[in-house]
Amino acid sequence: MSEKASKEKKEQTEKQKEQSSLRQALLVPVLAVLSGLILGGVVMALSGSNPFQAYAALFAGSFGSPSVIIAGMQTYFATGDNNALVRSLYPFTESLVTATPYIFTGLAVAIGFRAGLFNIGAEGQVFIGALCSAFIGYSIKGLPMIIHLPLALLAGAAGGAFWGMIPGYLKARFGAHEVVNTIMMNWIAFRLSDWLLKGPMQASNFRPVTPNVQASAELPRFFEDPLRFNLGFFLALLFAYLVYWFLFKTTLGFEIRSVGANPDAAKYAGMSIVKNIVLVMSLAGALAGLGGGAQVLGVDHWVGQGFSSGYGFDAIAIALLGKSHPFGVVLAALLFGFLRSGATNMQSMAGIPVDIISIIQGLVIVFVAAPAIIRWLYRIKSIKVEETVLTRGWGK
């Protein structure tokens, strides 16, 4: 009886602890986003715009306008014509479409952070993954979708993994710092893609773009044009869960987190630092490559110059904001997706430049990176929260 009671009590305290630690983990990022929006509003007001109008436009551009959605529903129920309803969902689905590559690349940077590695190379890995997926997508013809689509995705993952593995190997074998090498790999990827798009992979002589991928390699879309919402988003969620499971529920993830948190102790415990660095960088590359692949196969259907609008760089901010936790990354990627997607509307409706979103993003990052500011602003008592080791210095 007493044992049972004590067990129950233990479970209860455990639950409480989990809840409070979750609250702790969410507190700073949420307040950071809030403060970023408020300060962004101040900037808008200072530059002579109406922030309320701007944020209303931002909201309508990212979630959709409630009145338009309701009108769509009414039409649908009255006439059975879903055209208007589907169109009213465009802003919301488009935000999810924008968030998809952010989730993949955010995971790619976060998994690196967990191992104490700073993967700045997600951008290059996205390019390589996209090119590989596109190549398999357009060059192979006549395959059924059930084979062609996975093959094309796999090609993207493999390409990205290869691109991530190189700096991983250089770090593990020669101690070359991954920050330098991933940046260099980015440049190689950019120039390589320029050449491929003007040469071997060019569709026609006019524009440096690849041919369109075969229909059998496209990620299925859920609605008709112009809605581009596709399976890629759910694939991203699935991979976020897989990364979570891998990091926290497997022996390999345990090793990676150990190497990241204390490499000396990991070595003492018999873990191979070399193996784990190469593994993590390959996995990170694979995730970023998948992100590129999903973008090609689900949204664009071809690759052109400037294909990625900095997905791999924004990913660093997303991983930071998400505290390098896969679920946090999903939330942060959604935020970025909604901000980016709504910004276009904000520009056309309220006449506020898209760049204001970059300012807001920048402010959010500063607040997340320096939680002391948020704690001071909101008078939060400093409670020792577990901080993930992001990277270590140049020496080791």
Added chain:
Amino acid sequence: MANVLELQGITKRFPGVLANDKIDIALREGKILALLGENGAGKSTLMNILYGLYKPDEGKIFVRGKEVEINGPNDAIELGIGMVHQHFMLIPVMTVVENVMLGVESIKNGLFLDREKVAKRIHEISEQYGLEVDPHAYIQDLPVGIQQRVEIIKVLYRSADILILDEPTAVLTPQEVEGLFKIINTLIKAGKSIIFITHKLKEVIAIADDISVLRLGRMVGSIEPSNATPQKLATMMVGRDVSLVVQKKVAEPKEAVLKVENLFVRDERQNMTVRGVSFEVRKGEVLGVAGVQGNGQTELVYALTGLLPVDGGTIELEGKMLHNATPRQILESGVAHIPEDRQRHGLILNFPIHDNMVLCTYYKEPFAHGVSLQEKPIFSNAEELIKQYDVRTPNIYVNVGTLSGGNQQKVIVAREFSRPIDLLIASQPTRGLDVGSIEYIHLQIIKKRDEGTGVLVVSSELDEILALSDRIAVMYKGQIMDVLDAKQATKEDLGLLMAGIHPEKTSKKK
């Protein structure tokens, strides 16, 4: 005689902790006050308050009878208070002169450092207090004992007359300790007053004029050295009777479990720090390795556990050659390792206790099926071990970093002892621990020995080596000077060996 320094009712709270609770101490002019207490008793907090690093929540500080407010080290220095930290605050690549003048540089011609003037002043201080040191030597070339002198000179150079020495003997050989005590006596004769912080009971009795004991942030009491015994002081410190002597039976050594032959190891900076070491550890005995820190013991242990490559020679464990094996191969051959630096190698501080308890076995049944970690066995393993090894923690889910040093060490001991092992390598197993934890960990080590495990203990604390060992090897400059039978070894002989002098040879010379 007047009190040169007096603290009255000092209270300092940290979130959730009462670090100092209405503490009164008084330092008489020209006397030595020993401040005794376990880790976490509040000694460091109190000294940091005195040095201006913390502000007390309540209480008053009087210096030479005048109430003062100390807002930073500069205030403290101005009041003539100087502190010699346990971990020296010296810059190894600079000379003694440069280190001494750091922060209070002497300038000539408005631009250039006046090294000669400082060197002259250092000479004067050296002569006055018997602190011999070459002002132009680089810190990194000086032995630890001399580095400490530089620290003391630094304090005197800033004309302090109240000196706080924080655990000054922790890094010294017995001979160097005697040297330090001589210096302290000279300082006292010159009118300086000293607060001496330590947890070593015998030293306190030997040198102090007054003894104040702290426990859990409170002043337990003051006692005069003439009335004090180590046992009495230990009881005051811990709050219960503790056994200062490790109760152990005579060892029954069997065949050798570890054979090391002609071992050479380079440290991380590629200096050859272990030069041709040979010894063996037998089942059921404790071989103690004594020596001043930095004589190759660390690298010896790293090589034995696979953390550093072997440059030459062999390591044989139960017939298996293990030089240059990976740490995992060595672990799986039945070697347990209590590392010298528990926070660097032994634990992942921001992992919970339960993960640290399986740090070396997480990939094995029952903790993992294939690649999938099994939470239930991992949790129940931790629950069992914290009970069995008396780890004081609210639960197994808190991060190891939140535990006290003693409890962190218990987590390591629990983890390492819970595996089947033939050889235990314990490096500085009780460094920085309190008397209660030391007693406990010593008992556990002896228990392992009596179960037939071979034990290698490396420690720079001679008392610990003498308490645990059946045989004692003394290392000096990467070599083993001698291996003595623990029953015949005296502290004096060991001290000489630690300084690189063979007692028999020198006595013959005489």
